[in-house]
Amino acid sequence: MVDLQKLILEMIARGEVLAATAERLCREMERLAPGVVCSIVGGEPDATMRLIAAPSLPEDYQAVFDSLGIRPSEAPGGGEPGDGSKAIGDPAADFLSAVALPPGVGARWSAPIRSAGKLVGALTFFFPEQRVATDLEREIAAVGIELCRIAFERDFALRANQRLLYTDSLTGLHNRACFEEALMEPPSTGGSALLLVDIDGLKTVNDTFGHNTGDSLIRTIAQRLAEAAAPYRAFRIGGDELAVLAAAEDVVPLAHRILDRLGQAADCAGHMLVPSMTIGAAIRAIDDKSGMIMRQNADLALYHGKDDGGRGSLVLYAPELRTRMNRRLRAIDQLRRALAEGRIEARYQPIVRLDSGAVTGFEALARIRERDGRIVAAADFQDAFADARNASDATRAMLRAVSADLRSWLDAGIAVGRVAVNLAPADFAHGHLVEEVQEIFVAAGVPLDRLALEITESVYLGRRELLVQRQMEALRSLGIKLALDDFGTGYASLTHLLFTPVDTLKVDKSFVDHLNNDEQTGGAVINGLMRIAEKLGVEVVAEGVETVEQRERLVGLGCRLGQGHLYSGALDSAAVGTLMRTMPARLPSTPLPTSIRSRGIRRRVQTRAA
Structure with missing residues (x-):
């Protein structure tokens, strides 16, 4: 077990992803306890549990569990050892009781994984016969639980840092850094589109009512945008500029839905405002590997909307817009x-x-x-x-x-x-x-x-x-x-x-x-x-x-x-x-x-x- 600790701690120190670390931990515990099948369930405090590792269980077992969306407070509990189906260690950690035992399994035994006093997961042993865990198995599990806690906490910290790195602090939307990465992702089947949403007159709101009102307006619009754009992701990429990456076929109806939803009157820091947005949109070309051409085209469409009397509406990029822009730049x-x-x-x-x-x-x-x-x-x-x-x-x-x-x-x-x-x-x-x-x-x-x-x-x-x-x-x-x-x-x-x-x-x-x-x-x-x-x-x-x-x-x-x-x-x-x-x-x-x-x-x- 000393070798087990050394192996897993080295993986954590190297920055291995949680799933790989948990899978290796399961296999090593199964090696130390022949006949036992191991699984690790986990999730952030108060978040949905997911089956992180179960290398010896059937593949469909993980899919069934993940579809249940169980949270720590919803652990079903269960019967007592010897009821013919399970051998519960801690009912609060028996997240798997809602899933039927796999073929060839007579009982299971679960132990909780806690971080800062909060239940964040469970380690479960599956036995081929109806029985409880032996002292050796409990000792192996205790080592495994501590290693899981360390791996979980490192993963939580990484996720928290990633949220700070990729989340806009004012609105809670994905930020510009996240947008730049998402833009590089391969286009979806059927093609992708980008909608750039610009808040009209934000400077006037700031100058007239103050920046608190302007910030309240941005937050209101961001929340409405996230709701109107679902299931697509919404981003804040600048002071008054937001974005949505969507399927090409949805670009026009989505834009109209956004304009209708965002244009409703809103109480912003005590001032009733009627927001106005201009949307510039572009569809991604097949040869646009990085998404940057789509971004430039959407920017161009937005510019024309703001500059040529199209405020409060959708302007969809067309090649003639670039011709007009080139003529304008020359002039x-x-x-x-x-x-x-x-x-x-x-x-x-x-x-x-x-x-x-x-x-x-x-x-x-x-x-x-x-x-x-x-x-x-x-x-x-x-x-x-x-x-x-x-x-x-x-x-x-x-x-x-x-x-x-x-x-x-x-x-x-x-x-x-x-x-x-x-x-x-x-x-x-x-x-x-x-x-x-x-x-x-x-x-x-x-x-x-x-x-x-x-x-x-x-x-x-x-x-x-x-x-x-x-x-x-x-x-x-x-x-x-x-x-x-x-x-x-x-x-x-x-x-x-x-x-x-x-x-x-x-x-x-x-x-x-x-x-x-x-x-x-x-x-x-x-x-x-x-x-x-x-x-x-x-x-x-x-x-x-x-x-x-x-x-x-x-x-x-x-x-x-x-x-x-x-x-x-x-x-x-x-x-x-x-x-x-x-x-x-x-x-x-x-x-x-x-x-x-x-x-x-x-x-x-x-x-x-x-």
């Missing part, structure tokens, strides 16, 4: 290099009176001058503005270019009216927009009442209304006019006008395009917008005026200002100077609408409205 790099090399220039499209063609101001449009002198229009690098840093840097470059041109026109005695510069959502995010605008125009010596700033409704996304409102009010107080661009295409235009008044509404080109003689849709929308603007005391500018017919319809609807290629494209600063030297400057040379025609159109519109 970002192109704009970044142009900014670094000072190759951002302003071009100016006139804003005119529709009834007379008189120029009242300009909209500044960004252009990139390539190294070969070629001019690239903003539409060709629009994707670059998805990068917040690029967008902010481009705005500052445009403000500097416009202020310099305004200064040169003022010095030449040329009055150009106000010049409008487009702002991006990123310009409001850092909270220093007002100071930056003031600094640039003061440095150029240009009055701020020469400037207008155009925004789109995208600046309101992300629950930033209050931040945007404060900065807009501060800009207006400096004499800067504000315009809401692309009006009518956003998701809550009228609501925004209630809280953040602007000076100008710019009607989106899509409505002007519908101003054909045989179509009333565009006219009805613009007519309604004109009535709203009139009540609010707001000026209206129609964008994309390209035909005389459109101009006449707009004048008939009461729209006073417009811009578009009917009048002029974007001009460089020299062309603006030439145009504005003769006052009043008028565009274009096409016939102006007659007053009779204008009144006739207006009268018919009013009659229809009535």
